[in-house]
Amino acid sequence: GAVVSQHPSWVICKSGTSVKIECRSLDFQATTMFWYRQFPKQSLMLMATSNEGSKATYEQGVEKDKFLINHASLTLSTLTVTSAHPEDSSFYICSAGTSGRGDEQFFGPGTRLTVL
Amino acid sequence: SQKIEQNSEALNIQEGKTATLTCNYTNYSPAYLQWYRQDPGRGPVFLLLIRENEKEKRKERLKVTFDTTLKQSLFHITASQPADSATYLCALNDYKLSFGAGTTVTVRA
Numbered sequence: 331g332a333v334v335s336q337h338p339s340w341v342i343c344k345s346g347t348s349v350k351i352e353c354r355s356l357d358f359q360a361t362t363m364f365w366y367r368q369f370p371k372q373s374l375m376l377m378a379t380s381n382e383g384s385k386a387t388y389e390q391g392v393e394k395d396k397f398l399i400n401h402a403s404l405t406l407s408t409l410t411v412t413s414a415h416p417e418d419s420s421f422y423i424c425s426a427g428t429s430g431r432g433d434e435q436f437f438g439p440g441t442r443l444t445v446l
Numbered sequence: 447s448q449k450i451e452q453n454s455e456a457l458n459i460q461e462g463k464t465a466t467l468t469c470n471y472t473n474y475s476p477a478y479l480q481w482y483r484q485d486p487g488r489g490p491v492f493l494l495l496i497r498e499n500e501k502e503k504r505k506e507r508l509k510v511t512f513d514t515t516l517k518q519s520l521f522h523i524t525a526s527q528p529a530d531s532a533t534y535l536c537a538l539n540d541y542k543l544s545f546g547a548g549t550t551v552t553v554r555a
Contacts, residue, residue, distance in 0.1 A: 334489075336489075364542075364543070371455075371547070372547055373450075373535070373545040373546055373547040373548065374490070374535070374545045375545075376542050376543065376544070379542065389542075421487075423489045423490070425489075425543075434480070434492050434495060435492070435543060436492070437482075437489035437490045437491065437492075438489050439488055439489050440487065440488060440489045442487070
């Protein structure tokens with residue numbers, strides 16, 4: 331199956347700093363990438379959908395100025411958490427699909443962010 | 447409001463038995479329903495997709511049913527093994543993929 335990687339797998343940062351998470355589709359071209367957040371024992375919550383070369387579409391309640399998403403190529407999307415605070419600590423997971431509707435999404439291994 | 451409910455947070459079963467997980471939804475009209483497996487600290491892994499016009503889908507020891515009248519999907523793991531221990535998530539496609547909170551299955555040897 332298709333492989334999606336994320337980097338880093340975990341990161342610890344100080345409050346107020348920015349953190350960038352990369353999501354790469356390794357063996358296919360992803361027209362659409364999705365960013366999710368998961369708190370312990372909760373479901374994955376979609377944060378935003380990004381299509382290559384266009385602006386991301388954010389879900390209601392997600393601050394687009396805080397969670398910057400760039401989808402510069404068909405194999406790379408980045409999520410930057412700006413001015414991170416402890417409440418941003420979570421498990422961030424990206425997925426990639428080949429259609430906007432997302433028949434099957436291929437998920438990355440996730441990035442654990444801890445903000446001190 | 448829209449809601450996806452998975453029957454229980456945890457399910458403990460003996461090796462060799464069948465695990466049955468339930469996913470109920472309200473206020474969705476999904477074109478498809480998917481099941482994923484998630485291991486601790488890892489991203490979900492796709493298992494099965496079933497479309498609204500399909501009643502049942504099988505893949506090896508896994509079986510999924512989809513009843514759009516009841517707004518329910520059942521996920522069965524037959525001849526369960528300790529390696530099947532994980533959290534299983536159902537997800538609905540309408541304009542986006544929406545997940546349930548998952549059921550954690552523990553298979554005892």
